Amino acid sequence: MFLSDRDLAQAIDSKLLIVDPRPERIDTCAIDLHLDRIEEAKVWSVEKYEKSQRVRGAEPYLRIGSFHYKDFAPEYLSPVPADTSLPVFRDGELVVLRQNGFVLWQTKEEVGTPEEGARFVCFIEGKSSRARTGLLIHMTAPIIHANWRGKVTLEICNLGPFTVALKAGDAVAQLAVAALTSPPLERRPEGQIAIGQRNVEGGGSAIARAPGNGEGGLTLKA
Amino acid sequence: MFTARLIAVPCKIFNGAFSGDRVVEFELANKSSYRTLVPRFYCLHEDGVRIKEHEPITDEMKGLLLCKVVDFLPDGETILEVPDHKRVAVDTSMVRKIQPRDEELVPV
Numbered sequence: 001m002f003l004s005d006r007d008l009a010q011a012i013d014s015k016l017l018i019v020d021p022r023p024e025r026i027d028t029c030a031i032d033l034h035l036d037r038i039e040e041a042k043v044w045s046v047e048k049y050e051k052s053q054r055v056r057g058a059e060p061y062l063r064i065g066s067f068h069y070k071d072f073a074p075e076y077l078s079p080v081p082a083d084t085s086l087p088v089f090r091d092g093e094l095v096v097l098r099q100n101g102f103v104l105w106q107t108k109e110e111v112g113t114p115e116e117g118a119r120f121v122c123f124i125e126g127k128s129s130r131a132r133t134g135l136l137i138h139m140t141a142p143i144i145h146a147n148w149r150g151k152v153t154l155e156i157c158n159l160g161p162f163t164v165a166l167k168a169g170d171a172v173a174q175l176a177v178a179a180l181t182s183p184p185l186e187r188r189p190e191g192q193i194a195i196g197q198r199n200v201e202g203g204g205s206a207i208a209r210a211p212g213n214g215e216g217g218l219t220l221k222a
Numbered sequence: 223m224f225t226a227r228l229i230a231v232p233c234k235i236f237n238g239a240f241s242g243d244r245v246v247e248f249e250l251a252n253k254s255s256y257r258t259l260v261p262r263f264y265c266l267h268e269d270g271v272r273i274k275e276h277e278p279i280t281d282e283m284k285g286l287l288l289c290k291v292v293d294f295l296p297d298g299e300t301i302l303e304v305p306d307h308k309r310v311a312v313d314t315s316m317v318r319k320i321q322p323r324d325e326e327l328v329p330v
Binding site: 036039040042069070071073074077104106110115116145147148149150151153186192194195196197198199 | 227228236237238239240241242243245250251252254256257258259260261262263288290292297299301302305307308309310311312
């Protein structure tokens with residue numbers, strides 16, 4: 001069940017929903033989210049990546065199966081360049097997206113739910129008026145999990161026919177909030193082995209660690 | 223043994239791509255290292271004060287990562303839930319109790 005404006009306000013007041021800074025206004029069932037300062041707009045340095053691959057003698061493709069955003073992003077995300085020949089460029093305080101231009105931009109607001117006892121789950125959505133120009137503001141990942149809080153990184157892409165311009169403070173997204181049917185499980189499921197545990201081999205557990213530096217989490221043994 | 227749900231573990235903190243992100247790294251019970259991306263909110267100075275938007279000033283800093291205790295195991299390991307929602311095991315000796323105080327979280 002989604003929260004109405006009155007429930008959203010009450011949830012913020014009772015600190016069960018975090019929206020910082022507090023919204024100036026709340027729509028019937030959503031809260032506008034705004035673009036952070038322009039320095040928080042970033043583009044992928046594809047040229048840098050391909051060059052590093054060439055130096056390593058590797059293929060120029062991005063292998064998604066072995067891609068780790070945590071390591072990749074600090075290395076290959078860059079501030080928006082001023083070069084107007086590029087699909088995304090900075091023009092003073094504007095970030096300009098030509099057709100198919102793609103930019104990552106953090107929200108001004110920190111949003112989410114408390115570390116403990118979360119009762120809500122949040123969803124990032126676009127705004128219909130922006131969407132009609134062809135502006136996509138997130139891609140397939142709208143859920144902000146319970147017990148998580150932080151600034152949200154929007155995946156913004158101009159799929160429309162216009163060259164569009166964005167600037168800090170623009171309301172491009174909205175936050176909808178739903179109530180959980182029960183609080184998230186606070187205990188470890190029976191037999192589950194955590195990443196990095198000692199002496200887990202032959203422990204007789206039904207669950208084993210997935211391969212690959214803990215990235216895969218926990219999976220059931222066949 | 224204490225039973226606090228919110229605790230902190232010593233970690234290295236690196237800048238992420240955005241001012242709201244940080245990369246953190248700490249040692250697991252099996253002596254391997256765990257590296258992940260977390261919101262800045264969960265990163266604390268060693269005195270428990272949350273790090274600021276411009277920190278770390280250099281490439282990396284020592285600090286604490288705010289986590290939740292899932293389980294204390296009898297063999298000296300503690301199972302934590304990291305802010306990336308993964309569950310990891312660390313030596314219980316690493317775990318630092320956190321006492322919430324206003325907007326700051328103070329190790330005690």
